[in-house]
Structure formats: structure tokens, C-alpha cells
Amino acid sequence: MSTASVPLPAWINYGVIPLLNLILAFLFSGLVVWAIGENPLEALNFLIQGALGRGDAIGFTLFYATSFIFTGLSVAVAFHAGLFNIGSEGQAYVGGLGAALVALSLDHYVPWYVTMPFAVVGAALFGAAWAFIPAWLQAKRGSHIVITTIMFNFIGAALMVYLLVNVFIVPGKMAPETRTFLAGGQLPKLDWLMALFGLKLGPAPFNVSFIIALVMCYLVWLLIWRTKLGYEMRTLGISPTAAVYAGIPYVRTVIIAMLISGGLAGMMSLNAVMGASARLQVEFVAGAGFVGIAVSLMGRSHPVGIVLAAILFGILYQGGADLSFEMPNITRDMIVVIQGLVIFFAGALEYMLRPAMVRLYQTATGK
Amino acid sequence: MEYFDTFVSILGSAIRLSIPLLFTALAGLFSERAGIFDIGLEGKMLASAFAAACAAYWTGNAWAGLGAGIFVSIIFSMLHGFASITNRGNQIVSGVALNFIAAGLTIVLGTAWFNQGGRTGQVPPEGRFSGIVLPGAEMMRDVPIIGPLYANVISGNNILTYIAFLMVPLSWWVLYRTRFGLRLRAVGENPGAVDTAGVSVVWLRYRALIVTGFLAGFAGTYLSIAQSAAFINNMSAGKGYIALAALIFAKWKPVPVMFACLLFGFLDAFANFMQGKSIPMIGEVPVQIFQALPYILTCVLLAGFIGVARPPKAGGVAYTKER
Missing domain, CATH: 1.10.3470 (ABC transporter involved in vitamin B12 uptake, BtuC)
Incomplete structure (x- = not known):
């Protein structure tokens, strides 16, 4: 039987799969950061600090949101x-x-x-x-x-x-x-x-x-x-x-x-x-x-x-x-790349992981 | 005579502006006739322009630039195929995503490699496609009417321009006179029938996307190392979407695609010419009207007021083999 028609519980469909897609998108973004010679973890740290570190940073974050x-x-x-x-x-x-x-x-x-x-x-x-x-x-x-x-x-x-x-x-x-x-x-x-x-x-x-x-x-x-x-x-x-x-x-x-x-x-x-x-x-x-x-x-x-x-x-x-202020090598357009990767993995490739998840789920539940 | 000279110069610039549109619209023709919507033409154009500029800058060879442009454009095409053919993802979403990736990545890599705010280095003259003076152009120049047309419009373009116009009959021949073309058009109308005939829908659509990537690579290369001498931020500036409009305006047919691209290129050239000038009786016409005109015309066409634009029937739908 094909995996496409096997129903999965909501927590996998709406929780695990989107999360995994998101993680993939960020892994590839990290790869880009690494390719231009910066440390991805350090970049992530700057990014989070810059977005949530201070009151005005949170204000800007919520403004964009x-x-x-x-x-x-x-x-x-x-x-x-x-x-x-x-x-x-x-x-x-x-x-x-x-x-x-x-x-x-x-x-x-x-x-x-x-x-x-x-x-x-x-x-x-x-x-x-x-x-x-x-x-x-x-x-x-x-x-x-x-x-x-x-x-x-x-x-x-x-x-x-x-x-x-x-x-x-x-x-x-x-x-x-x-x-x-x-x-x-x-x-x-x-x-x-x-x-x-x-x-x-x-x-x-x-x-x-x-x-x-x-x-x-x-x-x-x-x-x-x-x-x-x-x-x-x-x-x-x-x-x-x-x-x-x-x-x-x-x-x-x-x-x-x-x-x-x-x-x-x-x-x-x-x-x-x-x-x-x-x-x-x-x-x-x-x-x-x-x-x-x-x-x-x-x-x-x-x-x-x-x-x-x-x-x-x-x-x-x-x-x-x-981030672009702290690491001048990474321009602000990096967010456009991340955005594209998120759309690509969470949107266009949303079914990519599904067959694997179905197999995992079937093994785990013993069906 | 003065008016005629102006007209010739507008016509020359119209040709130059329509070449990237022509390559891109023909690229879109192959994928859309095979049933794959491609919103990502803009991104392919941008990515290949960047790749061509980098390769031409480093090697000093225009053909290496073209090769790199085509290569990167085909990679983008294959990513689109992987998402929309293999994984049956939404074709529009995939195209939008690839446009973003191209827009961001070209600036991020460009800034990291060249440190000029997203510009690549200046490509040396031998790394560019420069104008070719056709035989007799100088001799003909003084002949009235035909002379200036030949010398300024037909002659003096770069090799990619001539390739673009050669691609039109070639695309027509491939689509309408070869087995591959017949199957490609069939897979865009009724993939089930193609599958029943024992032809792989997936492989056929991938091949169509390779052609799309190949042609879009020329468009990007033309922008960065034929029309200019470096890659500049977002240099495709919506041309991929205009090409998409031209493709629809031409009702998904190769020869009308050429005329649509020439028309939209002419509008662009005319808008540049009209900037700040006024027409007697009417006054200054806002340049924005000319910028919006290709899109307005396409919408009017889509509304069914200029004939009927009928897209390939299976367009935008992933093919699922029966289980």
C-alpha cells in the first residue's frame, strides 16, 4: 500500500513535520553562512540576541510580526x-x-x-x-x-x-x-x-x-x-x-x-x-x-x-x-535566503518527509 | 528624417531590451507546455546573471560565463523539478521560494566575495559579449531608410541577440516537429494518456525543465555580461514576470512569443525615450503608464477581450500515477 493514503495523527501532521521542515531550512541557511566563512552558531546567537535581547529589540520584532x-x-x-x-x-x-x-x-x-x-x-x-x-x-x-x-x-x-x-x-x-x-x-x-x-x-x-x-x-x-x-x-x-x-x-x-x-x-x-x-x-x-x-x-x-x-x-x-551589523560579511539579505528556504521546505517540499514519517509511525505503532 | 533617426534608435534599444524577455519567455514556454507552472523564471534569470558575471570575471572568458549561467539556471530548474515533480509540491510555492533564494543568495554571496555591496567585479572586455558589426553595415549606413535600419538595428548586436532569434524557429521546430515536442505538449494536456502510452511523465517533465533552465541561463548571461559588465543587485528587476506575461500574451506559442517580447521591449524603450518629454495636445505622459502597460495588456487578454488565452490543461497539477 502506498504511504500517501495512510492517515497520520494531527500532532505529526501539524507538529513534527513542519518542525522538521523548518529545521531543514535552517540547516541549509547555516550551510550558506558557513560557506561564506562565518560561524553559523555564532550568527544564530547574534540573531536571537538582536531580536529578543532588549526591550526595543522585542518591540521591533513584534512590529514586523x-x-x-x-x-x-x-x-x-x-x-x-x-x-x-x-x-x-x-x-x-x-x-x-x-x-x-x-x-x-x-x-x-x-x-x-x-x-x-x-x-x-x-x-x-x-x-x-x-x-x-x-x-x-x-x-x-x-x-x-x-x-x-x-x-x-x-x-x-x-x-x-x-x-x-x-x-x-x-x-x-x-x-x-x-x-x-x-x-x-x-x-x-x-x-x-x-x-x-x-x-x-x-x-x-x-x-x-x-x-x-x-x-x-x-x-x-x-x-x-x-x-x-x-x-x-x-x-x-x-x-x-x-x-x-x-x-x-x-x-x-x-x-x-x-x-x-x-x-x-x-x-x-x-x-x-x-x-x-x-x-x-x-x-x-x-x-x-x-x-x-x-x-x-x-x-x-x-x-x-x-x-x-x-x-x-x-x-x-x-x-x-x-546580525548584519555584527557580522558585516553577512548582509541583511540573508533573511531573504532563509525566507526562501523556509518557503521551499515548509511549502514546496511539505510532502517530502511524509513517506518516511508514515513508515516510522507504522513501525512504532506495530501496524 | 529626424523623427526617423529617433525611431531607429528606439527600435535598436527595443531589440536590446527584448532579448532577455525572449530567452526567458521561451524558457517558460517549455516548462508550461509540459504542465509545470514556472513563477521562478525571475529567480533563474537572476541566479544565472550572477553566475555568469562571476565566471566571466574570474576566467575572463565570456563563454565560460555563459556556461556558468546555464549551469546554475539548470540547477534551479532541477530544484523546481524535485519539489514539484518528484515530491508533488505546489508549483507556485516552489517558484516563489526559488525566487527568494536567488534574490537573497546573489546578494549574500556577491557581498561576501566582492565586497561591493552586492555588485560583482567589473568584467574585463574579453569576458563580455560585445557587438558584432555585420558585413556591409558601414557601407549601407548612407542608404536611406534601409541603411540606418541595417546598421543600427540589425547589425551591431552581440552574438546572444542573434542566438535568441534563432531560438524562436528552433523552439517551434522542437515543439511541433519532433517526437519529444509532441510528447512534451501531450504531457501538458493529458499526462495520463502519455503514461498509458508507456512514456515516463516524470522524465519527460524533467527534460522540459532542463530546456527551461538552459534557455533562462542565456537570459541571465545576457543581462550581466552582454548588456552590462557586472552583476548588480536585483538586476532582473521583474523582467522574469514580464516574460511570463509575454508568454501568456502570446498564448503559449513560440512565434507569437517573439512578437510579444518585441512589443514589451518596445514599450520599455519607448518609456525610456518619453521620460520627461511631452506629447503635443496631451502633455507629459507619466512614464509609469508605459511600465504598467505590459501587465495591463496581459490582464485584458486574460479577461478574454483579445481572443481566448487557453493555458495547457494539466498545468500546475502534479501527476500521480494510479495505484
Whole structure:
């Protein structure tokens, strides 16, 4: 009998195998570090120290993690409906426009907690809007969502550069960015939360959007596992033909799933635009949309897994920055390599270890 | 006459800009027609550009550079095959992963080896593919219309450019006139039938990916040691995705692929030319429109407004032999 159809207990499927894949990814990363003549263990030590050693380091780590939770949820929601949304990057970028428009128009008049709900809606709306056309093309015209979302990443990037250079730029300034938001358009830092644990946040931009991200995790969990819509999305993801046969409307479900996915991606901009830089800048997403793919894969598209994976990638991003400072031979781009290896082992090679695990399990249980 | 000279110079630069697209799109043609989606074209291009620049820098030989570029590109292709054919992993995920690995690794290794912030060393002239002046180009130059076209567009390109255009009929011949090509197209449409005929689906798809790696290696080599003289950070800059768009725009057929790449190369050259210039009656056209146009056109095509783009039927699905 082939090993593919043997069921494995959940703790192996969701615990042991992802962990082993992760370890493989890190072993290969260590190999790269060793190949350029540095000590991998020493590098790992710098990385962890740099990410978790001080209060501000933890603040930066959680700041990055916040962005990755949003984009990870975005990829996961689409994934549950059987859609591969590579466009979270572009949706987050355009979502930033929504957040910035709200912040720019309200920051003179109201405090941040009044701006915030509007900004959440604005960012989500713009992100969802950017996912709408690829969603419609997939649902109605059958064009592949992967290709159209890639195309829309580039179209979005061109659009945003145009807007920032020609429309939003502050007259007389060289940098293509909006004016700095006043306090009413910024999301405050969570220094009180860090103080609870006796840590000082320092300059780290860890902010309220972290709490919004956690709320979204709960809402996504509710949506996917506790609502009719979520059930329909999961059915569609497992078998589109079965879903259609069961009377689940294909077009509507695909479009709604992508709109939610785009909206979640758009909310990532709350963290980067309103929480950290207090202005809309070119390229502010900086690959967070793509990290979302890795985060969602590693977290097995479950909110709890996504939070854990996002924190892991937050550690990599913040620790990687410190590492390149301590070991100038290793550039910050090492994290891109690690990220690629994690996606490769945890995503593309997710079934590689399965046959071996099945044999081990069968021997161990004596079947 | 002045307009004509400008047109010729735009055309010349359009050819130069479309060559990497052409190699990459033909590379993608082979894997996608065999039923393997390849988002990783961008990464192959980048990795081979880096390998070619390193080898050409160390050996001072352009052909060694090309060999290294092709070799590394085939390695990446084989990793994609290992994940998506042997282990039946998700082809999109594998492609995305390999793009990241290429993007990171080229900078990490480049910085460690050359210490120039990700640039490789300057490749010496004999390590580059330089322009070839075709016979009679200087003599023809003064002939109206044909002269400048021949001297500035057709002549004066490097050998890789001519190889790229030779690859178009060659790819067509391989895909449509050989047994390998017939089987390759069949495995992209209905792998079950190929398997029933006693042909190994796995080996056939691996061979298709070797061709993909081979062709993508030319594209990277062209970027680093023909168009420029060193590897620069992220020098493929999304060209792999434009090539993918061109491949879809051409509906997965070799000769239309050439025209799609020339069109997208022309848009790129035109955008460079239009930078800061204004058109009478319309005013300055934002350069971003030209940058986005290949992607917009591809989406319009995919929407079914310019004919129907029908991808290979078995694309993106790993083949599982019946048990």
C-alpha cells in the first residue's frame, strides 16, 4: 500500500513535520553562512540576541510580526477557498493609500481613536478594491488568479509611484512621500504593554495595530470555522466541483474570499504607514506581502499558527538587521535566503518527509 | 528624417531590451507546455546573471560565463523539478521560494566575495559579449531608410541577440516537429494518456525543465555580461514576470512569443525615450503608464477581450500515477 493514503495523527501532521521542515531550512541557511566563512552558531546567537535581547529589540520584532500577521491572514483566507493570492504585496501597497487618505483628512480634527476605525475601513476597502479585478477575472473569466495578482502587484506599484511623485508629494520636497501625519493620524505605540513586562520600548514602532491584528486573527478564525461563508469557502478550497454540486455559488464565494483577503492585506498598511513612519512612502510594504505566503504556509493557514510564524519571521527580520551589523560579511539579505528556504521546505517540499514519517509511525505503532 | 533617426534608435534599444524577455519567455514556454507552472523564471534569470558575471570575471572568458549561467539556471530548474515533480509540491510555492533564494543568495554571496555591496567585479572586455558589426553595415549606413535600419538595428548586436532569434524557429521546430515536442505538449494536456502510452511523465517533465533552465541561463548571461559588465543587485528587476506575461500574451506559442517580447521591449524603450518629454495636445505622459502597460495588456487578454488565452490543461497539477 502506498504511504500517501495512510492517515497520520494531527500532532505529526501539524507538529513534527513542519518542525522538521523548518529545521531543514535552517540547516541549509547555516550551510550558506558557513560557506561564506562565518560561524553559523555564532550568527544564530547574534540573531536571537538582536531580536529578543532588549526591550526595543522585542518591540521591533513584534512590529514586523504585526505586518506579517495581516499579510499571513490575507494569504490564508484566500488559500482556504483554494485561491493562491500572490497579490497581498500590491493589495497592502494600495491599502496604504486608503489609510493615508483617512489620516490626511482627519488628523487635524480628531484624536487617533476616532481616526482609527475609519483608517481600518479605508485600508481594508482599498486593499479589497485592488483584489477585486483579479477575483472577478478568476470567477467570471477563468483567468488564473496567480498570474493576475502578480500583474496587479506591478500595476499597483506603478500607480502608487505615480500618485506619490505627482499628487501627494509635498511641494518643494524631493522625497516622494506624503506630509507627516499629525498625532490624530498616527497610531500610538504600545509602550504601556511592554512596561507591563518590565521592558522599555525605546524607539521601536510597536503600535496599536498589533491589537487590531490579534482581533483580526480571532475574526478570521470565526469566519473560517464558525460561519456558513467560511464553510462554503473551505468546501470550495477542497473541491470546487463538489462545492458547485452542493449549490455553493462559485462566483460569489471566490469574489468574497478575495475581497476579505485583499482587505486583510490592506490593513497591513495601518502598521507601517500610521504606526511607524506616519506618512505614505514609496515601497513601504517592502516584501511583507510575500512574507505572508511563508507565514501562511508555515502556520498551516490557522490564525494561531500564523501568529507564531509571524513572530518567527519578525525575529528573523529584526535579528537579521542586527546580525548584519555584527557580522558585516553577512548582509541583511540573508533573511531573504532563509525566507526562501523556509518557503521551499515548509511549502514546496511539505510532502517530502511524509513517506518516511508514515513508515516510522507504522513501525512504532506495530501496524 | 529626424523623427526617423529617433525611431531607429528606439527600435535598436527595443531589440536590446527584448532579448532577455525572449530567452526567458521561451524558457517558460517549455516548462508550461509540459504542465509545470514556472513563477521562478525571475529567480533563474537572476541566479544565472550572477553566475555568469562571476565566471566571466574570474576566467575572463565570456563563454565560460555563459556556461556558468546555464549551469546554475539548470540547477534551479532541477530544484523546481524535485519539489514539484518528484515530491508533488505546489508549483507556485516552489517558484516563489526559488525566487527568494536567488534574490537573497546573489546578494549574500556577491557581498561576501566582492565586497561591493552586492555588485560583482567589473568584467574585463574579453569576458563580455560585445557587438558584432555585420558585413556591409558601414557601407549601407548612407542608404536611406534601409541603411540606418541595417546598421543600427540589425547589425551591431552581440552574438546572444542573434542566438535568441534563432531560438524562436528552433523552439517551434522542437515543439511541433519532433517526437519529444509532441510528447512534451501531450504531457501538458493529458499526462495520463502519455503514461498509458508507456512514456515516463516524470522524465519527460524533467527534460522540459532542463530546456527551461538552459534557455533562462542565456537570459541571465545576457543581462550581466552582454548588456552590462557586472552583476548588480536585483538586476532582473521583474523582467522574469514580464516574460511570463509575454508568454501568456502570446498564448503559449513560440512565434507569437517573439512578437510579444518585441512589443514589451518596445514599450520599455519607448518609456525610456518619453521620460520627461511631452506629447503635443496631451502633455507629459507619466512614464509609469508605459511600465504598467505590459501587465495591463496581459490582464485584458486574460479577461478574454483579445481572443481566448487557453493555458495547457494539466498545468500546475502534479501527476500521480494510479495505484
